[in-house]
Amino acid sequence: VPTSWDIAKEAGVSQATVSRVLNGDPRVADPTRARVLEVVERLNYTPNAIARGLVSSRTMLVGVVVSDIVNPFYPQLLEAIAELLDDRGLKMVLFNARGREEDVYTKLLLEQRVDGIIFTAAVRDSKMVEQLVARKFPLVLTNRHVEGITADMAVGDNQAGAAAVAEHLCSLGHRRIAVITGDPRASTSYERLAGFRATLADRGCPLDDELVVEGGFLAKKAYDLTLELLARKDRPTAIFALNDLMAFGALNAATHAAVDVPSQLSVVGFDDVWMAGWERFDLTTVHQPLAEMARSSVDLLTERLEEPSRSVRKLVFPSTLVVRGTTAPPPAATRLGRRSKALNVQGKE
Amino acid sequence: VPTSWDIAKEAGVSQATVSRVLNGDPRVADPTRARVLEVVERLNYTPNAIARGLVSSRTMLVGVVVSDIVNPFYPQLLEAIAELLDDRGLKMVLFNARGREEDVYTKLLLEQRVDGIIFTAAVRDSKMVEQLVARKFPLVLTNRHVEGITADMAVGDNQAGAAAVAEHLCSLGHRRIAVITGDPRASTSYERLAGFRATLADRGCPLDDELVVEGGFLAKKAYDLTLELLARKDRPTAIFALNDLMAFGALNAATHAAVDVPSQLSVVGFDDVWMAGWERFDLTTVHQPLAEMARSSVDLLTERLEEPSRSVRKLVFPSTLVVRGTTAPPPAATRLGRRSKALNVQGKE
């Protein structure tokens, strides 16, 4: 593998000149530049980014931490982030946090000397994030945030989104509503639950704690929990899963138990991942502007990379309820005569 | 940020000794080692992997290229690969090839001096892979392979899998079978189609080219194509989508068009991604042993990293048909009297 010295020798110039040409330094004579580039081409030379990184202390690598890569939410986010990073010449080092201790991978991230980190898997009491922030390490919290931490972040308005779900379910007439929460350490789970609970209380139909179960943001767990909920004597008429993946699990469980959605059971998710609109799910859920969140995350990071001392910004993105076909009035309400019309109205968005 | 010199000074030893301690060199006196480690701990020192990489020419970074990260197949593969790499102290630099020119990212990969590359998005006529192989760059082809290239690879038996689908559909009585292919440049698409076509011909019901359409491994495209296929005067009684994602698209389209699956239309996929078994899909498909493929890919790569001259190995993994609820005899056959029984048999696996 050729080095810049090899091509310098071959082109009859100094190594420094080669470096200049490759970095687009304007004060290189055109003929010289041409000669160098010719050799670069001929020897198929690519500069060693490691060496470059050592001296410039810029690796052009960005660590991205996700909590569960098989949750379709993350690939969708990653796709957007990866493309934006690419446009800025940055490369993505991916970490799937699932199960791992967070300090382990963060340490790895640091050893690797990534230029910055985009965290999408932070937990509310993360000591690690706190340390990184204290060290003034360039990082942005995306989607989730950390309690009491001042850092750049791009998050959705979880409270508002969940509140909208509560309104929706309440006005449909639901009174026994179950909630399948996510990881309780995630701000997303916490806030969605809080927003839902508060709004439900406001509307005079407080949440029954017996009906709040923990699904860990996992489809399988939500599936099992739904089966369990449906088996109860006084089963809920609606289930609010704190993310779409769990809502899918609930939907599958309902199908398994031969419980019709939405006539016998309403299901609501959160995120509006791309599959949520599929006919086979047609899920009522809360939309989060993923593309914009991704763009802002990358922008926040690159701007901090360029100007480390700039003031911290917190971007909150609106969440909007998307009513599709998995919600309808509860069976009881149906018997009271609001059935067919309401069913049609809610049947399709 | 402290360097090894800082901790050397603090511990009253030479920088070389610090390096030795950190690399577990056995010939360091225990008291010395303890002193060094104490300082390392106290100063919260982490070695600079860039510098280390420069001298050892080992970055501990592995490039992983996927063709479309939102296809659930890849996250599932990535999850396994990431964990295995992690166990070996390697980190993953992810590239989503979607739309990008392959030489662009491969060049980036090389600049970054990743130790090796796992390609899951290779196209059959890839010049880039050819060049990398010629350069003896450590790489493994996973899932897809490249025409006429000798390299380490871990692929599924696509021909056999597709043949099994052909057998299954034929014996159910289907004669008008449509195929939604993937990216024609991918070996997976090519081989699955070839295997399917050959077996169908053997069974005396050759494939009608009018019914072969290109879905590019994309759900949306498959959705549209299915709608189009269903609108034809002489519509197919079965659709073989060359991956699960497209099969999901077909299923959604069928629902949209109010065509019942499997009584009016059979649908088969390929890959058996984790969602395929969900009640809402219950998709008949071809299982690929993803976990083993991932493990082998990482093994092949790490072994080559350790012993660059070892002989090339090609691992082919068996593909097995998984019959679930989306396949049944065609409507015509049903009219001939094989309906209800067959329907039940196929209705659930």
Place this chain on the structure above:
DNA sequence: CTGAAAGCGCTAACAA
């Protein structure tokens, strides 16, 4: 067992 010294391949002053 430990220290001194020579780079790894590049960027960035500083000279010329």
Place this chain on the structure above:
DNA sequence: TTGTTAGCGCTTTCAG
């Protein structure tokens, strides 16, 4: 406009 010269932080001989 180009060349010379220091390092970046580490691993690794080679001497003690």
